[in-house]
Amino acid sequence: MKSLGNEGTSIFPDFFRDWLVSIQGETAKSETMIRFSLTCALDHISDGWFSSSEDFEKQKSLGLIACPICNSINIEKSLMTPQVSKSSNHKTQSLSLEHSVRKELISHMRKIRDKITENADYVGDKFPEEARKIHYGESEERSIYGQVGKEDAETLIKEGVHIMPLPIIPDDAN
Numbered sequence: 544m545k546s547l548g549n550e551g552t553s554i555f556p557d558f559f560r561d562w563l564v565s566i567q568g569e570t571a572k573s574e575t576m577i578r579f580s581l582t583c584a585l586d587h588i589s590d591g592w593f594s595s596s597e598d599f600e601k602q603k604s605l606g607l608i609a610c611p612i613c614n615s616i617n618i619e620k621s622l623m624t625p626q627v628s629k630s631s632n633h634k635t636q637s638l639s640l641e642h643s644v645r646k647e648l649i650s651h652m653r654k655i656r657d658k659i660t661e662n663a664d665y666v667g668d669k670f671p672e673e674a675r676k677i678h679y680g681e682s683e684e685r686s687i688y689g690q691v692g693k694e695d696a697e698t699l700i701k702e703g704v705h706i707m708p709l710p711i712i713p714d715d716a717n
Contacts, residue, residue, distance in 0.1 A: 582621040583610035596620075652710040659709060663688045671695040678704040 576592040579599060587610050593599045599620065602608050608618045663686035666673045670689030676682035688709060691699070699706050 579620045581608070581610075581618050583613060583615040583619075584617040585610070585613050585615065587612040587615075588621065649712060653712050656710045656712065659686070660688060662686055665689060671699060674699055674704050674706060675702070678702070 576594060577596070579591050579593060581589050581591050589611050591599070591608065593602070599608075603616075603618060606616050609616050610618060666687045666689040668690045670687065670691045673682065673687055673689070674691075677684055677687070691706070696706060
């Protein structure tokens, strides 16, 4: 497997590729890679790059493929939009369907985020304290949103405070 998650980001060092070649033979040296959309038993989705479908199956049988979110090795290939490679320059181009699906998904994510923020109070970095006050009945019950760090979020969840992240819209960062 060449990468999981973000395209181009390798989760394995170079020596892993050498080791992979030693167990797979020359197919691991191939410059032609196939991207598969992968799903674990908990429906987490990630991408993986393989030299072939057989390469995926072999790595899966050896327990070399794990979900980057939950570390499960119960991984399956899922349906994905095919990509077409131009033989003249070997650049991969996504089919227009992939673009339209992405655009529609972003539109839905933006609507969800906007609906939540329209009907909630922004509390900024006071989110953990305010969420606790609401949870323990020390403040009026209402919807709030703001910033919270990973450790504070984990603590809130352990305390039984119901929280969820707002959708991050990829296009908003551009």
